[in-house]
Amino acid sequence: MGTKKPVQKLRKSKKYAIGAEHETGGxxxxxxxxxxxxxxxxxxxxxxxxxxxxxxxEVNVNRLVYDYQQKKKVEAFEEIIVNHKPEILLEGPPLVKDPGALVDQVQPKEEEISVLKDEINYLTEIISSLKDEITSLRGEVTTISENSSELIKKQFALIEKLVGK
Incomplete structure (x- = not known):
């Protein structure tokens, strides 16, 4: 290692004060x-x-204490992982004693679903029809706008003829 400066004066240490106790692997x-x-x-x-x-x-003792603390952390973590048991709910829906009753419950729902599908199809047709009407109206508005523009040009031309005389 080499160039470490030798210690000349001992400073106070709280960690390694006389009487302090530490846990090590030994x-x-x-x-x-x-x-x-x-x-x-x-x-x-x-x-x-x-x-x-x-x-x-002191550096060796410090390492012994540190290594022991790290080992304890790993062991605690491993214990948490090993002892962790996720809760698995083993409950399901209640058992059906009479399958016929279940079919009787499903029947009205199927009818409701069928009615709702018919309503959705009807509304889809209405929406499609409205889209077609909107497209047609846009075309008519465009035609009216173009005709209006032509009429305005003709009016200005007539006004100029009248004023110009």
């Missing part, structure tokens, strides 16, 4: 001491599960 640890050794910040901690005293670099 168990719960309690910080006993924090000091500088060969330009590196070192931690002396006790594994509360095994009661063993350990000395390690």
């Amino acid at each position: 168990g719960r640890i309690r910080i006993l001491d924090r000091f500088i050794q060969d330009g590196e910040i070192m931690l002396r901690y006790m594994n509360l599960d095994t009661r063993q005293d350990v000395v390690n670099k």
Whole structure:
């Protein structure tokens, strides 16, 4: 790694203060001491599960704590996914005891649908007829407009003849 500057002065640390406890993959640890050794910040901690005293670099302990936290997040997420059971409603329409009654219920609906189809067809024919009439009226309006324009031109020509005399 190489060019890392050695630590000269130890600053206060809330995270690794003496007495602070952290969870790691190897168990719960309690910080006993924090000091500088060969330009590196070192931690002396006790594994509360095994009661063993350990000395390690702060960066290594930080990594152990971080890795454990990430592992716990993944496990929690996996548990959510594995234990997630979507609700499936197994209810359906009530069973029909008498199919004949069902046919009797459908019969009037079919008749209503048939009547509505006939009404729709009738209204469609009326709309088509109205469209044809509108097209015809537009043609007549165009003819009237053209004739009106011709008449206006003839009137102006007559007025000019009368005034011009």
